Amino acid sequence: MIFSKKFGLDISDNSIEVMELKKMFGKISLVSYGRTKLEGEVVKDGVIKKPEVLEKYLKEVLQQAKPKPITAKECVLSLPESKIYTHVFKMPANLDNDQIKNSLPYEAEKVIPFSTKEIFFDFKVLGKEKNQQNIFYAATEYNVIESYNQVLKKIGVKPIVFELESVSTARSLIRGKDIKSPVMVMDIGARSTNLSISYNGAIHISRIINVAGNHFTRVIAKEFGLTEEEAEKKKAKAGFDPTHEEAKIVFLLQKQFVRIIKESQEVINYFNDTTQLKVEKIILTGGSSQLPKLDEYLAENLSLPVEVGKPISGSKLKNKSVFTKQETLYANVTGLALRAASSKINNKDLNLNSIQVKKLQIVPAKTEKKQWKKIYVSAGIFILLAMFLGLLLLVIQRGMFMFKPPEFQKVNIEVDEALLEQFREGEEEKTIKQVQLPRLFISDQVQQLNVRSGPGYNFGVIDQVASGDEFDVIKEENGWYKIEISQNIEGWVVGDFVEIQ
Ligand SMILES: Nc1ncnc2c1ncn2[C@@H]1O[C@H](COP(=O)(O)OP(=O)(O)OP(=O)(O)O)[C@@H](O)[C@H]1O
Numbered sequence: 001m002i003f004s005k006k007f008g009l010d011i012s013d014n015s016i017e018v019m020e021l022k023k024m025f026g027k028i029s030l031v032s033y034g035r036t037k038l039e040g041e042v043v044k045d046g047v048i049k050k051p052e053v054l055e056k057y058l059k060e061v062l063q064q065a066k067p068k069p070i071t072a073k074e075c076v077l078s079l080p081e082s083k084i085y086t087h088v089f090k091m092p093a094n095l096d097n098d099q100i101k102n103s104l105p106y107e108a109e110k111v112i113p114f115s116t117k118e119i120f121f122d123f124k125v126l127g128k129e130k131n132q133q134n135i136f137y138a139a140t141e142y143n144v145i146e147s148y149n150q151v152l153k154k155i156g157v158k159p160i161v162f163e164l165e166s167v168s169t170a171r172s173l174i175r176g177k178d179i180k181s182p183v184m185v186m187d188i189g190a191r192s193t194n195l196s197i198s199y200n201g202a203i204h205i206s207r208i209i210n211v212a213g214n215h216f217t218r219v220i221a222k223e224f225g226l227t228e229e230e231a232e233k234k235k236a237k238a239g240f241d242p243t244h245e246e247a248k249i250v251f252l253l254q255k256q257f258v259r260i261i262k263e264s265q266e267v268i269n270y271f272n273d274t275t276q277l278k279v280e281k282i283i284l285t286g287g288s289s290q291l292p293k294l295d296e297y298l299a300e301n302l303s304l305p306v307e308v309g310k311p312i313s314g315s316k317l318k319n320k321s322v323f324t325k326q327e328t329l330y331a332n333v334t335g336l337a338l339r340a341a342s343s344k345i346n347n348k349d350l351n352l353n354s355i356q357v358k359k360l361q362i363v364p365a366k367t368e369k370k371q372w373k374k375i376y377v378s379a380g381i382f383i384l385l386a387m388f389l390g391l392l393l394l395v396i397q398r399g400m401f402m403f404k405p406p407e408f409q410k411v412n413i414e415v416d417e418a419l420l421e422q423f424r425e426g427e428e429e430k431t432i433k434q435v436q437l438p439r440l441f442i443s444d445q446v447q448q449l450n451v452r453s454g455p456g457y458n459f460g461v462i463d464q465v466a467s468g469d470e471f472d473v474i475k476e477e478n479g480w481y482k483i484e485i486s487q488n489i490e491g492w493v494v495g496d497f498v499e500i501q
């Protein structure tokens with residue numbers, strides 16, 4: 001179904017977010033959204049640990065979505081960045097999409113850290129230089145996709161697209177003129193901080209740092225002998241505010257950010273150096289981006305403008321006011337829902353569900369198989385049509401009868417035109433080859449010669465011929481000649497006394 005409803009689904013270790021958007025006459029409006037916290041290691045490091053519990057949570061969050069339950073049966077979901085391997089390959093500029101697709105498994109095998117050879121991947125051409133093109137490649141293990149497929153199947157939902165979290169997050173946060181310029185999105189979540197630089201609508205670099213909100217809370221709890229709940233509250237209050245009464249917490253947080261700032265600077269420098277472009281802005285997102293004054297602190301340390309992303313309030317959503325929660329926590333799911341509501345769901349951005357590789361062999365996707373089926377069927381119809389037309393032409397050529405009585409076989413006769421002319425002019429006698437019988441003359445050695453009834457002296461004499469007489473020779477045998485003496489009378493004369501001409 002082309003117009004079936006689809007929703008965005010973000011499953012992380014800590015929470016699930018769902019959102020359904022609707023596009024009507026080019027305008028997007030919010031249909032429903034929801035969020036639930038996950039308790040008890042249901043998902044750990046992106047791996048589903050308790051599928052049945054996750055099923056229960058998913059049903060609940062869809063049911064309790066506001067302002068109404070989400071009933072759509074198809075979704076676009078993101079995979080955690082830690083489960084995806086990305087790389088930018090440089091390939092000859094003349095390779096087309098199919099050639100890139102077929103050579104990528106071999107190129108990736110040299111750098112990919114996955115133990116299995118059964119993977120899903122997708123790629124995007126980032127741009128062409130003189131002789132080469134940059135290909136952004138993303139891959140995940142078959143088992144990862146399959147584990148999400150299994151759980152969603154149980155609740156009757158079909159995942160249509162598996163996205164990279166950085167791609168969906170960038171979709172909801174980078175807008176307007178920022179799309180055309182290099183922008184770094186810094187997603188500081190619970191478990192990890194994800195840095196990704198987008199330019200011209202595509203991710204160019206992505207890096208994960210295993211330091212984020214939960215770590216900050218644990219450090220504060222340990223340092224001040226607090227429970228994690230207490231530490232969480234203190235962290236959220238103090239943040240990077242230099243005027244905050246608990247300066248020690250601010251200082252502690254600053255220390256935890258040393259690594260994040262250092263790695264961010266490295267990624268920015270790498271991008272600037274390799275592309276000759278310049279990162280122009282940093283957009284913050286993820287729960288930890290709400291730390292007070294974090295934007296100012298990062299701007300000072302990275303010498304770039306920093307702003308906190310506004311996926312909903314900064315968007316053109318028709319009915320923004322329906323949304324009443326902390327929007328930072330919904331940045332990723334908003335990006336997923338935007339793709340789900342798009343009519344170009346399958347030809348935009350990466351879909352990790354699209355190309356499957358088994359032992360370096362690309363397995364055609366179901367949609368691709370369908371396309372081939374279509375091609376075979378159309379080719380078959382075309383051949384049948386051509387045969388029919390051929391037959392029709394034959395019928396027209398022969399008149400309206402399909403089956404004519406068999407014709408006599410034509411034999412090629414070479415006609416001698418000159419000869420034919422002669423016949424036409426009445427000179428046929430010249431053309432009929434006369435059998436020229438040899439002429440026999442009776443020698444002058446004898447006056448009379450006996451004509452016998454057979455070729456030999458033992459045959460009786462039947463007549464005599466005189467010297468100088470001439471006759472046609474009918475036959476020759478053992479030195480005797482058969483001649484026609486007069487009409488219908490034949491006889492034989494000995495060859496010793498005749499001359500033949
Ligand atoms: N107001 C706040 N101030 C500071 N930190 C906060 C605030 N609200 C939430 N957080 C932190 O944000 C983190 C959760 O963020 P988020 O929901 O983006 O994580 P996640 O996407 O589930 O995790 P991850 O991306 O690491 O897998 C928690 O560590 C929490 O302590």
Ligand SMILES: [Mg+2]
Pocket residue numbers: 012187189190286
């Ligand atoms: Mg996150």
